[in-house]
Amino acid sequence: MTSLLRAEGLTKRYGQVIALNSVDFEVNEGVTGLLGPNGAGKSTAIKLFLGLLTPTAGTAEVMGRSTYRTVEARTRLGYMPEHNCLPRTGSASEFLTHMAQVSGLPPVQARTRAADVLRHIGLAEERYRSLGEYSTGMKQRVKLAQALVHDPVLVLLDEPTAGMDPAGREEMQDLINRTNREFGISIVLSSHLMGDVERTCDRIIVLEGGEVVEQGEVAQLTRETETVILEVDDRRDELAAALDEAGLPAAVQGAELVIEMTADEQYDLIRDALVKVGARLRRLSPRRRQLTDIFRSVDA
Template identity: 45%
Template sequence: MRAEAVGKRWGTTQALSGATFEIGPGITGLLGANGAGKTTLLGLVLGMHRPDQGRLEVLGRDPWRLGPQVRARLGYAPEHEALPGDVRAHDVVRHFAEVHGLAAREAQTRASDALWEVGLGEERFRPVGTMSTGQRQRVKLAVAIAHDPEVVLLDEPTNGLDPVQREHMLGLVRRVAHDLGLNVILSSHLLEEVERVSDAVLILDAGRVVRSGPLGELRGGDRPELLVEVDAGAPAAERLVGELARHGVSGVAAGASVVVSLDSDAVYDVVRDALVDLSLGVRRIERRRASLEDVFLAAGEGGA
């Protein structure tokens, strides 16, 4: 999937602006706050909307011009409720498999397989309306995978789920990609779940792509960091950054904390000496790896 300077406006709202990115195989997290343009981007990928500017290519085709051909190879589970309550889960999944081009007999078999795969094998003949929110989310996932698409688009698949159901759904997303071999684009505003399942991330902010790439790369190659939280608040953290810089160690202040790159073990000594020299009380010192949250916040600051 490839986009070059794609833009889309809804009335006075610029939903996407100059979006340029590439999405490869595996699980790609589409991350952004509500209203960042995630659903608009999915709509463009599905060929439901025409981009106002730029060029978008999905599976080697223009989704707006060749929508039916592209969509036959995509699976989609929308964010909102999208299932008829009085129809049995199996009938819904079978019907959408047929609509995506499978012959009736094949659709019948694959609907059962997909429902077993998402853990609803025993429940497959129940009307969708009698199912819990978590089960309905899984029926949507079954609809999205039953016709064996090349790419599955999941829009906020954990919406409305409790922690146990969310855990199960994230497990299913990983399984869809790693065991079943389907590529997944997971749209979510929840950093933590994107970080847990994604191989790559595309971060949107107010319609702009602020960062994109493999997760490890975005986190700085998974280099470790030292988080130092000082007692005296943000001004003290800024002083600590200055002191570290004098000794050739880079750090970034965030509130009362300083994140220091752990390039070598000698950095520990530099940090200790700097704290002593400035007479700063320490609330917390923690070795950690850069998280997606750091990337997201840095991207937000960069974009602001």
């Protein structure tokens, strides 16, 4: 099966500056997060896949074709930029119909697709209002709609929740999940917001200094660790002392005790210590690795 995106030895230099340095990765169906700090090479990678830049070396292929060699390869590709990209005049319906035609759809089908997509993203009622009157959240939806109007196989979303309030972010995250799960469209999401990535992505690729430093399934990267978090309502310090006495040192982190486990039998020691000091247990759970930890380890 051909990958949706494939970078092989992908390099991009701007004079002496190396934006991407011989990067290799593949993107298949699902939602993939492209993570990294500013200057990591995320935007350069997206531009290379969109065919807006030519690689210095290596290849950037979309569904087996190079978009910088043939623009026809963009027919099944959608893109939602981070910056504003909507005209100030005209309605959403008119704009989407036009963008569908620019993607190659005949006029009648373009009009039907525009109406359908606007209904799916929840703007059916407002489709004839002027875009200039739309709120930030509605504009983000129209930006997503124009990326979907020609029914692409893959959509590249650049910081899709940028500038949105928490409620708007949540709605956009739901819309991204629906786009993949209900519409069957694969997504590559560029973001620096861990919450967005954890809530929407199946897989991530972490870029740093123009190189891939980590990639894999989100579930695998955020798997449970051997560390246990213990939270009690009272007698925290006595419990820590009791655990220490039982040969299970616990580090105090705020209201929690953090214990590095080496064997399942150690859970019995925790139970005994709790009984011994009479502390009321609020929470006992294994710690999950956070995506922010990946960034910390990359920075280190």
